[in-house]
Amino acid sequence: MISRQLYHFGRYLMMMGTALARPERTYMYYKETTRQMNDIGIGSLVIVILISLFIGAVTAVQFSYQLDGTLVPLYYIGYIVRDSTIIELAPTITCLVLAGKVGSNMSSEIGGMRQKEHIDAMEIMGVNTAGYLVLPKIIAALVVIPLLVAIAAFVSVIGGYLAMVLTGSLSHNDYIMGVRSFFKDGNVTMMFVKAIVFAFILTSVSCYQGYYVKGGSIELGKASTNAVVFSDILILLADYLIASILT
Amino acid sequence: MIRTIDVHKSFNEQEVLKGVTTEFFPGKTNLIIGRSGAGKTVLLKILVGLVTPTTGDIFYGDVNFSQLNKKEMRAIRMKVGMLFQGSALFDSMSVEENIRFPLDMFTSMTWKEKAMQVDSCLERVSLGQVHKKYPSEISGGMQKRVGIARAIVLNPEYLFCDEPNSGLDPKTAIVIDELIRDITIDKNITTVINTHDMNSVMEIGDNIVLIHEGKLAWRGDKSQVLESTNDTLQQFIFASPFLQRLRAAALERSQEG
Structure with a gap:
């Protein structure tokens, strides 16, 4: 069991080492990176906005319920929604969702290329396949996912506003006062640190699962599932470690 | 060699x-x-x-x-150029982009030079007017030809x-x-x-x-195939009864001649 995990870890490190080698032609890597940025960013925008909107709304409703009948002022709901989304919900939930959407897609794409001999064809041409197929995805994710997370945090706060103010549970002024209270810019730094670390985990783990896929469609399905499962586990583990270190 | x-x-x-x-x-x-x-x-x-x-x-x-x-x-x-069994053309690229891929990756040719090289390779494999088509839009035989064109594009x-x-x-x-x-x-x-x-x-x-x-x-x-007495070769080449009959007829004719 342990030797198997060490084998995978070693092979993952080797793939990443090869992926970070000097590109054969920077323009081709740039072109692939922009394509990936479009796929990851624009392709995930709608789902990220939808999920964030509801997460903000649900957080606000739940805290409103928790604070009902207590001495805690209700404007705290805005403060709690803001901080819980910035610190935890926006980076973690967004990246868990992206592991399912983007990660499984990357794993299937690279795995399909392996099975259809596209990777072999590139290898024979002399292309560093780990570099060309993995590095642009990682760079694109490192640029785009923090932006998605920032959008998610912003939309969540709006979601909380809509759930509270439109239903009359809280006044506009109270919610805005809560959102503007006790702001610590370190929390935003933590959000971006989490987003960057999670983005790296979900892309590199998913690419690894796809890059070494063997067999047929069943194995490709397994690789895609493993990409999501292992990315999610590692994201949650990293979430705990970052929270421990930065708080 | x-x-x-x-x-x-x-x-x-x-x-x-x-x-x-x-x-x-x-x-x-x-x-x-x-x-x-x-x-x-x-x-x-x-x-x-x-x-x-x-x-x-x-x-x-x-x-x-x-x-x-x-x-x-x-x-x-x-x-080295290689033609794969399933052609291994990149699905997300058009025929032209598939053939140009090695040129884009490894040469400093201008856009015009690359276009000329792609045209020349497509002409060499007797394919025209498929530049903008995707691999899924052409037949298996055409895919093989595109595969050959891509394999020879870097000479x-x-x-x-x-x-x-x-x-x-x-x-x-x-x-x-x-x-x-x-x-x-x-x-x-x-x-x-x-x-x-x-x-x-x-x-x-x-x-x-x-x-x-x-x-x-x-x-x-x-x-040397027909005359060979190597059993493994004969069993492989003339595995079907039809081919065995053809071989017997050919040998008979050559002996008569």
Whole structure:
């Protein structure tokens, strides 16, 4: 069991080492990176906005319920929604969702290329396949996912506003006062640190699962599932470690 | 010229290649033939460096390919073109982009020079007006031709073809065979083809290598196939009763003549 995990870890490190080698032609890597940025960013925008909107709304409703009948002022709901989304919900939930959407897609794409001999064809041409197929995805994710997370945090706060103010549970002024209270810019730094670390985990783990896929469609399905499962586990583990270190 | 010297390959406990020593010549269509599971695909993959031999050496000219590091191997691979069994065209790219991919990746040619090279390769494989089409929009035979065009776009010294006729009708298969042979002669390249196709053996087999149970069972050219008394070769080539009857008739006619 342990030797198997060490084998995978070693092979993952080797793939990443090869992926970070000097590109054969920077323009081709740039072109692939922009394509990936479009796929990851624009392709995930709608789902990220939808999920964030509801997460903000649900957080606000739940805290409103928790604070009902207590001495805690209700404007705290805005403060709690803001901080819980910035610190935890926006980076973690967004990246868990992206592991399912983007990660499984990357794993299937690279795995399909392996099975259809596209990777072999590139290898024979002399292309560093780990570099060309993995590095642009990682760079694109490192640029785009923090932006998605920032959008998610912003939309969540709006979601909380809509759930509270439109239903009359809280006044506009109270919610805005809560959102503007006790702001610590370190929390935003933590959000971006989490987003960057999670983005790296979900892309590199998913690419690894796809890059070494063997067999047929069943194995490709397994690789895609493993990409999501292992990315999610590692994201949650990293979430705990970052929270421990930065708080 | 490519030489293999005592090449062995094992997967876990199973020995797939048991000491293959042979040669593949420039300007000739070199065929690797054999039954399914004989080890010919493994041999082809060893030749291009996709599989590492357990023991033995591969020489490209005087360079020992199996002793090279990854960087040196990539330099050799720049001289190699390969046509895959399923063509291996990139789905997300058009025909033009597929052929241009090696040029984009490895040359400093201008846009116009690349376009001219792509046009010339498409013309060489008798394909026109498919530049903007995607692999899924063209037939299997056309995909093979595009695969050949991509394989020759960097003017390789070595061309490898893995089952170029699989999945094609006999007429298209003949066209692909003739195309590969003409390119081999025109450009004086070393072409190695892994095939089951008996028509290919009899039409373009300049140097035929028969692999049987991981060993070299026979070597010769197409003119020696009919007269050969090698049992393994005869059992492989004339596996069907129809071909056996044809062979008997041909031998009878040659004796009468």
